[in-house]
Amino acid sequence: MKKSVFFGTVTAAALMASGAMAAEGDTLKEVKARGVLNCGVNTGLVGFAAPDANGNWSGFDVAFCKAVAAAVLGDQTKVKFVPTTGQTRFTALSSGEVDLLARNSTWTFQRDTDLKLDFIGVNYYDGQGFMVRKDLGVSSAKELEGATICIQTGTTTELNLADYFKANNMTYQPVNIDSNAEGEQQYMAGACDAYTTDASGLAATRAAFADPENHIILPEIISKEPLGPAVRHGDNNWGDINRWVLYALIAAEEYGVTSANIEELAKSSQNPEVQRLLGTTDNLGGMIGLDADWAKRAIAANGNYGEIFAATIGEQTPIGLARGLNAQWTQGGLMYAMPFR
Amino acid sequence: MSETDAQTTLFVRDTMLPPQPAPDKVSGPLLWLRENMFSGPLNILLTLLGLSIVWLVVSTIGPWLMHSVWNANGMAECRQIIAERYGPDASGACFALIRERWNQFVFGFYPPALYWRPVMAFTLLFFALAPILFMDSRKARWTVLALASVLGFLCAQLLGADGQTLIVITVAIVLWILVIEYGRSKALLLSLAYPFIGMWLLWGGSLWVEIMILAGFALAFLAFRLTQPMLGLIALAVAAAVIGVWWYFLADPAANALEQVIPLGLGKVPSSQFGGFVLSITIGVAGIAMSLPLGILLALARRSDLPIIKMLAVIFIEFIRGVPLIALLFVASLLLNYFLPPKVEFDIILRVVIMVTLFASAYMAEVIRGGLAALPRGQYEAADALGLDYWKAQRLIVLPQALKISIPGIVSTFIGMFKDTTLVTFVGLYDPLKAMSDTVRATFAWKGAYWEPYIFVGSIFFILCFGMSRYSMYLERRLKRENR
Numbered sequence: 001m002k003k004s005v006f007f008g009t010v011t012a013a014a015l016m017a018s019g020a021m022a023a024e025g026d027t028l029k030e031v032k033a034r035g036v037l038n039c040g041v042n043t044g045l046v047g048f049a050a051p052d053a054n055g056n057w058s059g060f061d062v063a064f065c066k067a068v069a070a071a072v073l074g075d076q077t078k079v080k081f082v083p084t085t086g087q088t089r090f091t092a093l094s095s096g097e098v099d100l101l102a103r104n105s106t107w108t109f110q111r112d113t114d115l116k117l118d119f120i121g122v123n124y125y126d127g128q129g130f131m132v133r134k135d136l137g138v139s140s141a142k143e144l145e146g147a148t149i150c151i152q153t154g155t156t157t158e159l160n161l162a163d164y165f166k167a168n169n170m171t172y173q174p175v176n177i178d179s180n181a182e183g184e185q186q187y188m189a190g191a192c193d194a195y196t197t198d199a200s201g202l203a204a205t206r207a208a209f210a211d212p213e214n215h216i217i218l219p220e221i222i223s224k225e226p227l228g229p230a231v232r233h234g235d236n237n238w239g240d241i242n243r244w245v246l247y248a249l250i251a252a253e254e255y256g257v258t259s260a261n262i263e264e265l266a267k268s269s270q271n272p273e274v275q276r277l278l279g280t281t282d283n284l285g286g287m288i289g290l291d292a293d294w295a296k297r298a299i300a301a302n303g304n305y306g307e308i309f310a311a312t313i314g315e316q317t318p319i320g321l322a323r324g325l326n327a328q329w330t331q332g333g334l335m336y337a338m339p340f341r
Numbered sequence: 342m343s344e345t346d347a348q349t350t351l352f353v354r355d356t357m358l359p360p361q362p363a364p365d366k367v368s369g370p371l372l373w374l375r376e377n378m379f380s381g382p383l384n385i386l387l388t389l390l391g392l393s394i395v396w397l398v399v400s401t402i403g404p405w406l407m408h409s410v411w412n413a414n415g416m417a418e419c420r421q422i423i424a425e426r427y428g429p430d431a432s433g434a435c436f437a438l439i440r441e442r443w444n445q446f447v448f449g450f451y452p453p454a455l456y457w458r459p460v461m462a463f464t465l466l467f468f469a470l471a472p473i474l475f476m477d478s479r480k481a482r483w484t485v486l487a488l489a490s491v492l493g494f495l496c497a498q499l500l501g502a503d504g505q506t507l508i509v510i511t512v513a514i515v516l517w518i519l520v521i522e523y524g525r526s527k528a529l530l531l532s533l534a535y536p537f538i539g540m541w542l543l544w545g546g547s548l549w550v551e552i553m554i555l556a557g558f559a560l561a562f563l564a565f566r567l568t569q570p571m572l573g574l575i576a577l578a579v580a581a582a583v584i585g586v587w588w589y590f591l592a593d594p595a596a597n598a599l600e601q602v603i604p605l606g607l608g609k610v611p612s613s614q615f616g617g618f619v620l621s622i623t624i625g626v627a628g629i630a631m632s633l634p635l636g637i638l639l640a641l642a643r644r645s646d647l648p649i650i651k652m653l654a655v656i657f658i659e660f661i662r663g664v665p666l667i668a669l670l671f672v673a674s675l676l677l678n679y680f681l682p683p684k685v686e687f688d689i690i691l692r693v694v695i696m697v698t699l700f701a702s703a704y705m706a707e708v709i710r711g712g713l714a715a716l717p718r719g720q721y722e723a724a725d726a727l728g729l730d731y732w733k734a735q736r737l738i739v740l741p742q743a744l745k746i747s748i749p750g751i752v753s754t755f756i757g758m759f760k761d762t763t764l765v766t767f768v769g770l771y772d773p774l775k776a777m778s779d780t781v782r783a784t785f786a787w788k789g790a791y792w793e794p795y796i797f798v799g800s801i802f803f804i805l806c807f808g809m810s811r812y813s814m815y816l817e818r819r820l821k822r823e824n825r
Contacts, residue, residue, distance in 0.1 A: 043769065043776055044783030051780060053442055055450035055614070080613065083776075088769050091675040179775075181782050185791045208788035210420050318785045 027099055027231070027238035028289050031072055036080050039065035040098035043083040045180075046204040047313040047321075048104050057081045060312040061102040063302040064123060064229055064246065068100060070301040071245050071294040086155065090115050094232055100242060102229040104198075106156055116233040120243035123228055123305075125325040125334055127221035128160050129199040131206060134214050136193060141220035148173040150183045150192040157197055160223040180205070194218075198225055204319045241288050248295035251277055251337035252304035254328050259303040266296060276340045284340060295340075305335065408433025411440055415786030438790050439797045442781045446798060449616015449771050455545075455608060457502035459619045461510060462542040464493025466626060468517050469535035472528040474812070477819070486521070490514045536630065541607065543615075543623060548605035549596035556595075557587045612690045616771030618801060623690065625759040628697040632758065633751070635698065636705025637744075641735060643710055654706070661703035667767055669696040674768035693765055701758040708754055712747030713739065745820050752813035756806045773798045 031037055041049040041061055049059040066076040084092050084103055093101045094116060104126075105111070107119040130149075132138050141164070151158050153176045165172050175192040177183040184205055187195040195202070199221060206212050229246065231239045252258070255274050257265055266278045275281045279292030286292070302308050306328075313321045327333025365371045378388045408427050413419040419435035427433065439446070448456055467489035475482035497510055521528040537551035561584040569576040600606060615623065642654035661669075673692040716739060724734035744751070766776040778794035781787050 042783075043771075044780035046783050046785050046788055050783035051445075051450065052784060053445065054453070055445070080611075082613065082769070083771070083780075084769050085767060087671075087767060088675065092769070095675060095679055179779060181779060181791055184789065204785070204788065208416065208785065210416075210789075 027235045036078050037069040038080050038098045040082050040084045040092050040101040040103055042103045047319045063308040064102045067298040067301050068245050071298040076301040104227045107226045107228050117230040118239045119228045119230045121228050121246045122226040126198045126200050126225035126227050128157050128223040129202050129221055130194045130196045130218040131202045132194045134216050141218045145170045147193040148175055150175045150177050150186050150195045164222040203321055207318050245298050247337040248298050249305040250335050252299045253306040259300050262300050405432055405434055409436050411436050413437035416789045438787050438793050446617045446773050446777050448619050450614040456500035457497035458542045460496045462539045464489050469532040472521050545607035545609040547600040549599045553592040553596045557584045560587055612688050617773045617777050621762045624694055624762045627694045628701050628758055629755050631698045632701035632705050635702035636709055639706035640709035658703045658706050666700050670768050704754050708747050708750035712743035715746050716743050748813055748817055756809055
């Protein structure tokens with residue numbers, strides 16, 4: 001740091017012009033030269049991104065960062081996880097502090113255009129729901145007239161809640177909270193009748209309660225929250241790489257390519273789509289500035305989309321999320337990888 | 342006559358009765374209670390109210406603390422243990438979380454094998470402070486030094502420093518103590534060099550980089566001394582040019598070359614791995630150390646007779662005091678990145694330290710200006726009458742008295758600033774209070790723990806801040822000269 005300190009202060013003004021050009025530059029080249037992928041993640045969200053006691057990150061979003069690192073750098077451990085808060089995440093991306101933002105961010109019009117982000121796809125379809133105590137005797141969100149509701153301020157959930165109650169001609173008393181932990185505490189202490197946040201978060205919260213059986217998640221999902229990784233506007237090749245890593249993970253599940261059988265399939269698979277995906281035929285990687293094995297490495301890192309889902313947030317984990325909308329399109333979900341051709 | 346008397350007197354007391362204790366109503370605890378707690382209807386009411394509040398708090402928190410569990414792998418297991426031990430309806434604290442994750446609250450993501458380095462940086466901090474803070478009391482100084490070295494050594498050993506490192510540590514400690522005891526002025530030089538030693542221990546890399554930075558100061562000083570007779574004040578510019586050229590062009594190659602010859606490297610630890618109290622104390626200590634001199638300069642500038650200097654100081658102080666710290670932190674973390682080229686990695690912790698320092702120095706300047714204003718005008722005039730120039734008058738007459746008056750205010754600013762370091766959570770750094778707690782809770786096993794991390798982190802903050810406050814009272818007592 002010492003060196004950068006002085007260089008930074010002294011040369012800031014002098015290098016500004018060249019700096020402006022470099023920001024538009026070639027992210028792939030930069031990442032390769034650096035040898036490390038800077039990946040913006042949540043500072044801590046159960047199942048999606050969290051460090052363990054030794055500081056090793058794991059989770060659903062973290063697995064995507066690792067897959068990209070495996071594809072680009074050939075080593076899934078070459079990721080520097082940059083924790084970002086709700087306030088800092090987009091600026092961190094546009095200022096170049098991170099190369100990729102995999103931080104359960106909702107893909108919206110304004111973020112895609114005005115904030116100059118490129119969402120490369122959706123890795124989790126979420127939606128906002130409600131949790132209430134069972135003894136409240138409520139079975140639908142439509143019965144929440146006049147209820148006190150714990151709501152995190154400064155998020156889209158706050159706006160969705162207002163929209164939903166307005167559309168249904170109902171009133172509510174907001175209890176403003178700052179973080180998920182505080183929300184749980186307020187809800188448990190009885191400060192509010194209902195707690196609202198993304199359904200995935202509600203499921204995790206409920207599963208961590210001492211008495212999950214006394215709480216129910218209401219069936220209504222009042223908003224669309226397509227969560228996806230994002231990159232900066234202006235570097236289309238880097239965006240393509242990230243997008244197709246995501247599609248590779250999803251396609252691998254569709255074609256039954258798993259981290260266990262990937263070596264075998266790479267040698268023996270007769271399916272032309274799998275052959276192209278794993279680089280056995282047609283060098284697709286060459287078209288995006290990578291080698292032929294890029295997708296193979298990405299899938300081998302932590303498995304295909306289904307494996308990652310099952311290992312981090314799926315029904316076998318304590319969080320216990322069902323696939324639902326996030327199932328393959330062949331299974332009635334929305335996960336649909338574009339063809340590898 | 343006396344004979345008859347002797348015969349008629351049936352009883353003569355030959356020993357005194359032992360004194361009776363005073364009745365309960367006029368002494369002892371009952372009197373104390375009556376005088377202090379129940380001396381009138383209003384006070385009786387207030388006492389009862391106070392007692393009921395205390396009872397309410399204790400009866401709510403008491404059992405929860407009494408039922409605490411220190412050995413478990415997760416909240417679910419904690420709840421199960423509490424239910425087994427104290428019945429199904431009992432609630433209890435789950436301090437097992439602290440037991441498992443204490444290292445993250447203290448060290449953040451610092452590599453576990455290198456935990457001894459922040460520990461030593463913290464220990465040596467007391468070495469650097471001892472000759473400054475405990476100048477005239479050998480007893481206090483020795484107590485602090487002995488405690489610091491023993492605890493530092495033990496911690497380093499427990500945290501897995503290897504034998505060779507421990508020997509180096511011991512030698513360094515002993516040498517430094519010798520310097521403090523037998524070479525006062527050299528000890529002060531070492532204290533001045535401490536920030537660089539601390540930086541080296543915390544971030545690692547080659548010690549030559551720090552040495553070369555220090556060499557820059559030495560060269561600039563030399564250039565100033567050599568050219569001053571010829572150039573006068575322009576020598577300052579020469580010195581600045583020398584230091585700039587040295588740092589920008591020569592320091593780095595020189596450090597690299599020297600590192601090749603005599604390697605003095607430690608493994609590098611990037612700022613992103615800092616967190617918890619290591620981060621808070623790093624920012625706090627750096628901010629405190631730099632904001633005091635800066636604050637003194639600003640206070641003097643604000644009272645200066647030179648209009649431009651005075652105006653600049655006023656603008657700076659009023660601007661900084663008018664802007665929330667969080668706004669400054671956002672500027673540091675986000676806005677600066679737009680102006681810096683991507684290749685230049687301007688360290689985030691350094692950016693935050695600069696902002697925190699500027700923020701604290703503005704407040705410090707006002708506190709010290711209060712001290713300067715409280716000094717009788719006669720002192721300034723006396724200094725002038727002695728024929729001292731401005732800087733000598735400030736250094737020898739004005740500041741020692743003004744700073745003494747401002748000690749409580751200065752220490753409050755320090756304490757406030759130290760607690761404000763938790764705000765760095767908003768720029769994505771892992772402060773111990775919020776970011777680290779939320780991160781620990783993000784592991785499913787500890788989801789649902791709410792108060793435990795706050796209690797743990799809060800108690801450590803309390804100990805550190807209380808220590809600072811006690812030191813300021815000690816210093817006030819020692820410096821109370823006019824009442825002797």
